[in-house]
Amino acid sequence: MKMPATGLTRQELDEIMSVQRERDVDFKNGRLWTLVYYAGEDVEKLLADTFRDFLYTNGLGPSVFRSLRKFESEVVAMTVDLLGAPDGCGNMTTGGTESILMAVRSAREWAADKRGITEPEMVLPVTAHPAFDKAADYLGVKVVPVPIRDDLRADLDAAKAAITDNTVLIVGSAPNYPYGTIDSIPELAALAEERGILCHVDACLGGFFLPFMRKLGEPVPPFDFSVPGVTSISADLHKYGYSVRGTSTISYRDRDLRRYQLFSQTEWSGGLYGSPTMTGSRAGAAIAASWALLNFLGEDGYKELTKATMDTTRKLQAGINEIPGLKVRGEPDMSVMAFGSDEYDAYAIVDPMTERGWEMERLQKPANLHLVVTQTHAAVADEFLADLRESAALAAAMKPGESGSAAVYGSLNALPDRGKVRDVVLNFIDSMTQLEEE
Ligand SMILES: Cc1ncc(COP(=O)(O)O)c(C=O)c1O
Numbered sequence: 344m345k346m347p348a349t350g351l352t353r354q355e356l357d358e359i360m361s362v363q364r365e366r367d368v369d370f371k372n373g374r375l376w377t378l379v380y381y382a383g384e385d386v387e388k389l390l391a392d393t394f395r396d397f398l399y400t401n402g403l404g405p406s407v408f409r410s411l412r413k414f415e416s417e418v419v420a421m422t423v424d425l426l427g428a429p430d431g432c433g434n435m436t437t438g439g440t441e442s443i444l445m446a447v448r449s450a451r452e453w454a455a456d457k458r459g460i461t462e463p464e465m466v467l468p469v470t471a472h473p474a475f476d477k478a479a480d481y482l483g484v485k486v487v488p489v490p491i492r493d494d495l496r497a498d499l500d501a502a503k504a505a506i507t508d509n510t511v512l513i514v515g516s517a518p519n520y521p522y523g524t525i526d527s528i529p530e531l532a533a534l535a536e537e538r539g540i541l542c543h544v545d546a547c548l549g550g551f552f553l554p555f556m557r558k559l560g561e562p563v564p565p566f567d568f569s570v571p572g573v574t575s576i577s578a579d580l581h582k583y584g585y586s587v588r589g590t591s592t593i594s595y596r597d598r599d600l601r602r603y604q605l606f607s608q609t610e611w612s613g614g615l616y617g618s619p620t621m622t623g624s625r626a627g628a629a630i631a632a633s634w635a636l637l638n639f640l641g642e643d644g645y646k647e648l649t650k651a652t653m654d655t656t657r658k659l660q661a662g663i664n665e666i667p668g669l670k671v672r673g674e675p676d677m678s679v680m681a682f683g684s685d686e687y688d689a690y691a692i693v694d695p696m697t698e699r700g701w702e703m704e705r706l707q708k709p710a711n712l713h714l715v716v717t718q719t720h721a722a723v724a725d726e727f728l729a730d731l732r733e734s735a736a737l738a739a740a741m742k743p744g745e746s747g748s749a750a751v752y753g754s755l756n757a758l759p760d761r762g763k764v765r766d767v768v769l770n771f772i773d774s775m776t777q778l779e780e781e
Contacts, residue, residue: 373717373719373727377704382585382640382648385639386640394632395628397410397630397632402415402435415434417637418580418592419432421637425550426567426594427568427570428568430597431596432594432595433594434620435592435633436592437590437620438579438589439579440474441621442578443475443577444481444621445621447465447512447543448603449603449604450463451484453600456603462485462509464511465484465485465486465514466489466505466510468515468519469490470495470519470520470526472519472545472547484511489502494674495524496524497526499530502534513541515527515531515542515543516546516548518675518677519545522672522673523675524674525564525676528544528564528565532570532571533572535572536572541575544567544576546577546578548677548715549583549676549677550576550583550592551583551585552678553676558646559653564676573596574595574596576594577591577593577594578592579591579592580592583648583652583678583717584633586629586633589629590629590632604619605617606618606619654721655678659716659728660675662724662731666732668684668687672711679715680716683711683712689710689711690705690712690746690753691738691746693712694746695738696730699733701730710752710756
């Protein structure tokens with residue numbers, strides 16, 4: 344494909360793009376249970392307006408974009424305050440993955456400097472997000488996996504046994520993505536403290552949700568900087584912070600540790616160069632929009648969104664547990680959950696749900712389905728539960744192998760040659776930038 348020799352008109356573009364938009368999932372009306380955290384039209388308009396106003400600004404140059412310096416430092420200050428370390432520090436990043444990469448880099452550099460560790464290892468519960476495996480891969484850190492207990496939280500004995508003289512970082516999630524359970528952070532952080540190493544809490548999901556649950560008087564296990572030994576926390580603005588896609592935070596208990604995250608090149612002919620995070624240029628619009636949103640919603644706005652989300656979560660949990668053969672797994676600590684069946688193949692629920700207009704997400708090891716609840720689901724929870732009941736009855740009546748998609752996913756999960764499964768995943772990703780047949 345070549346670029347058009349002559350540019351299209353705005354009208355022509357609008358026509359093409361609105362046709363394309365029609366192909367996308369209807370996330371504003373609750374048909375999707377992952378990927379998007381939509382907080383309503385007021386928030387959408389605020390984000391769009393502030394994003395446009397700062398469209399060209401670059402967070403790489405806070406000394407010339409003085410507005411961004413104020414916005415980023417205030418977003419970070421509000422974040423560390425919410426996370427229990429008013430004197431903490433941090434940065435905005437483009438997402439959970441970048442925040443996690445930064446935490447792992449800081450740990451690696453810190454341990455090399457303070458402890459002389461040259462073959463760093465990270466103790467990682469199997470429910471932790473693959474962003475840690477990616478960080479380990481990119482940064483040359485070995486992952487030592489830790490299984491989970493029956494309550495779907497990291498096994499503490501196994502975590503203790505996984506620590507070696509090369510361990511630089513212990514990770515806990517608040518909560519993990521698959522089950523929505525919070526690991527026992529005080530115990531994990533105490534293990535880290537005992538051994539004089541670092542403890543990162545991945546609160547990408549919970550960082551802008553759990554503090555408001557707590558303010559609503561809900562029981563929230565300790566997970567943040569109020570726990571001794573927790574040294575860094577990732578918290579995503581583009582999840583339950585409801586900001587534009589491409590916004591997260593990485594926070595540290597103290598500036599000495601954050602120092603190891605920073606990068607500089609002093610000998611470049613282009614001048615002295617320094618940058619806080621992985622990207623060079625940074626979208627100032629994303630920083631400005633996030634600042635505007637935190638101030639627009641305020642604590643009350645977040646509390647309201649959190650309450651609506653938790654009310655819907657409880658309704659869904661109760662409804663799912665009433666459907667014959669279905670069960671919510673474990674005791675999720677907030678609005679993220681897995682559910683499945685011990686009696687029939689939960690994957691067989693997906694096709695009938697798709698026919699009824701729902702985008703369902705499959706987990707594996709074992710086969711469960713997944714919900715990340717937001718306020719968009721309040722209006723559709725009854726319809727969802729009714730469709731789920733019908734779909735579950737169909738799944739329960741199916742013979743093994745009768746549902747095409749369940750058979751495909753089931754066999755991929757069961758395939759002992761994980762290299763083959765890796766190829767399937769990489770081929771899929773590869774194909775996503777091949778031109779589509781018109
Ligand atoms: C617990 C957790 N950590 C990290 C991430 C990675 O975040 P991102 O996709 O923004 O890079 C996610 C994403 O869902 C997550 O749920």
